[in-house]
Amino acid sequence: MKKTILPSLNTLITVLLVFCFSSCDGIVEHNKKPLASEYENFQEINEHYHSDNFEVKLFCETQVSSSSSPNPIRIFPSVNNQLIVSCDAEKNEATQGDMLYYKIKSNGTVEDTLHLSQNEYWPEFIDGFMVFTNNDKAFYTTWPQNGDTTRLMVNVLNADLSWSEEQVYQKIETVKKDCTYWFFENVTNNEHYYRQFFFYQDKQWQMVWQKLPEYRSLDSSETANRYRNNVFRTGEEDPYLPENVTFLHFHPEEKLKYSHNIGGGNPGFSVTNWRGKAFFKTKIGDRDFNFFVPHIAVEKEKFDGFKDRFYTVLAASYPARTFRPSFYISPNGFAFYSSNSQNMYIIRKKESAKTDH
Incomplete structure (x- = not known):
């Protein structure tokens, strides 16, 4: 008769433990x-990345979830060979809709920052200007080009709506032909429909009210968004x-x-x-x-x-x-990196690496 060899008690316990832990953690x-x-x-x-050639730092982060804002951090080119980073600054109900803007120099350093509350106005970036609009008033600043946040009021040409329909139409058509910057905004007031026509002429921003018989949606070629080209978006x-x-x-x-x-x-x-x-x-x-x-x-x-x-x-x-793994890579030796919606890193070449070939 052959002798049956039974596993030892310790072996059985080991096998059971391995099976249990594998089952528990799903591996x-x-x-x-x-x-x-x-x-x-x-x-x-x-920020623990260590290299002789590069330094890595957290540049900005936001608490806005991707479900409420799928791309809460964005980058777009600006004047003077600069980049603008826009970041949703919401942290609680009091800061809902707030925005942080960073002006990035060509070497990857921050030249200026701007924190804006979005309770009343929404800014439009148009080259060297930020144009702030709402249903009633509008102003602009020159922060992108020189850091100045002084509010310059938009000159409204027909605030009393006294212009005829033909006058308004002719002005709009002439401006479209002659001016570099112009855009529309829709306004609805007590079931009355209007368009605000903004344009830059004679070294100032101006606006004309246009009354409409019915609501008309704006084409993308008529909005201020066409002047802003996002080259990077998180999320x-x-x-x-x-x-x-x-x-x-x-x-x-x-x-x-x-x-x-x-x-x-x-x-x-x-x-x-x-x-x-x-x-x-x-x-x-x-x-x-x-x-x-x-x-x-x-x-x-x-x-x-x-x-x-x-x-x-x-x-x-x-x-x-x-x-x-998303990168915006500048030709000037730095890059932005993000793999999620809520934070972004900046990666810069160290000075020693720039001169060491």
């Missing part, structure tokens, strides 16, 4: 292979990499099950996949900037030609979140 499998040596010195993008939900980022390597750490929430009334679905560290690079100035991101799952499918799609998975059974 299906762990990867035992070490990280490839060439990626050991890669770092996460935060962009796109699982594919931007063109200025290269995917280098994925190091799997644990296999787990997570979900995708589609939204819009459509049912979600679950995926079992590896989660780990993703390694990337971009180029800032003439140097490579390397970094890694933890808790990343990479997916590929036939429907998009097996392109890499990136998701953040914080824990098993949690919904995956789209991951996109």
Whole structure:
């Protein structure tokens, strides 16, 4: 008769504990292979990033959620070879709608900041001007070009609505042909419909009221937004990499099950996949900037030609979140970076790196 060998009590306990912990944290499998040596010195993008070539600092952050404002931090070019960073400054009900503006010099340093309460007016950036409008009044400043926040009143030409319809029409058509800057704003007052026609002429901003028989929506070519070109926005939900980022390597750490929430009334679905560290690079100035991101799952499918799609998975059974490492890279040796809606980092080349070739 053969002797039956039973596992020891300690072995059974060990097996049960491993099974229990794996089941409790939702991890299906762990990867035992070490990280490839060439990626050991890669770092996460935060204020602890240490490099001989670059310095990384948190530039701005906001508490506005992506659901209420999907792109709460934005960057757009301004006059004098500068950039303007606009950031939602809301922290509580008292600051709801407030905005912070940073004027960035060509070397990546902050020249000026402006905090505005949005209780009455909404500013429009038009090259060297900020034009503030509401349903009744309007003023402008020259803060973008010289930092001056003095309120200069818009000259209203027909405040009493005494102009004929033909006079208003002729003035608008003439201005459109002769002036560089002009735009419309719609106003509704006690079921009466108006348009405010703003324009810059004779070194001042002016406005003409136009009464309308019915409400007319504005075309994008008629609004002030056409003068502002956002070149960067936080919170962009796109699982594919931007063109200025290269995917280098994925190091799997644990296999787990997570979900995708589609939204819009459509049912979600679950995926079992590896989660780990993703390694990337971009180029800032003439140097490579390397970094890694933890808790990343990479997916590929036939429907998009097996392109890499990136998701953040914080824990098993949690919904995956789209991951996109977004950079605005200046030709002057600095960059802005964000991978979520609520904060943005600035990355600058160190002076020693600028002169060391």
